Amino acid sequence: MKPVIIQPPQVDWFTGAFAHGATLRKSTRIADLAGIFADTAAWHRTDPDFAVYDVEMLESPTGEGELYTGVTHLQPGKIGDEFFMTRGHFHARREQGEVYYGLRGTGLLLLQPEHGRAYLQTVTAGSVHIIPGFTAHRLINTGSEVLSALAVWPTIAGHDYTALASGFSVRVTEANRQILVREVQNG
Numbered sequence: 001m002k003p004v005i006i007q008p009p010q011v012d013w014f015t016g017a018f019a020h021g022a023t024l025r026k027s028t029r030i031a032d033l034a035g036i037f038a039d040t041a042a043w044h045r046t047d048p049d050f051a052v053y054d055v056e057m058l059e060s061p062t063g064e065g066e067l068y069t070g071v072t073h074l075q076p077g078k079i080g081d082e083f084f085m086t087r088g089h090f091h092a093r094r095e096q097g098e099v100y101y102g103l104r105g106t107g108l109l110l111l112q113p114e115h116g117r118a119y120l121q122t123v124t125a126g127s128v129h130i131i132p133g134f135t136a137h138r139l140i141n142t143g144s145e146v147l148s149a150l151a152v153w154p155t156i157a158g159h160d161y162t163a164l165a166s167g168f169s170v171r172v173t174e175a176n177r178q179i180l181v182r183e184v185q186n187g
């Protein structure tokens with residue numbers, strides 16, 4: 001019998017757009033990001049309906065051993081002097097890692113180990129980021145274009161958004177047209 005040949009989903013390496021596959025999409029708006037940015041007054045002044053980032057994911061089987069594939073599209077912009085960023089999270093299953101691949105735009109991936117110091121990696125088209133287990137992660141768009149990154153992670157990983165209630169220990173802002181990365185005490 002002839003083996004079946006299936007057309008797989010496609011990703012456009014320049015935009016991160018998916019084709020030939022069923023996808024799910026989730027938008028995160030300014031209103032969803034209460035308490036994330038340092039300048040609360042500036043956050044209040046920003047259109048609550050503005051979509052800061054969208055995640056488009058391929059529909060995947062779930063369960064032990066299965067993987068999700070998704071692209072995050074993070075808009076350029078700032079709240080006060082702080083660059084737009086994702087909420088950021090630990091995986092609920094802390095030991096589960098993830099891989100990010102930069103597709104377009106320029107930014108930073110903030111990595112914060114559960115025990116240890118936060119560090120950052122530059123995200124550009126073609127960059128590869130191995131996020132170890134037990135490490136919270138957040139994308140930050142420091143450029144003027146959309147920042148898009150492809151990610152692959154275990155479906156069982158889940159998200160824990162509450163463990164970082166006091167915030168990541170690094171903030172990235174613009175000062176005198178320069179990107180300023182600084183460590184902070186309580187997020």
Ligand code: 6PG
Nearest residue numbers: 055070072086087088089151153
């Ligand atoms: C994940 C991935 C990634 C992430 C998005 C949005 O584990 O699902 O890291 O798809 O969810 O970049 O970031 P937040 O989940 O922190 O809003």
Ligand code: NI
Nearest residue numbers: 091098137153
């Ligand atoms: Ni993740």
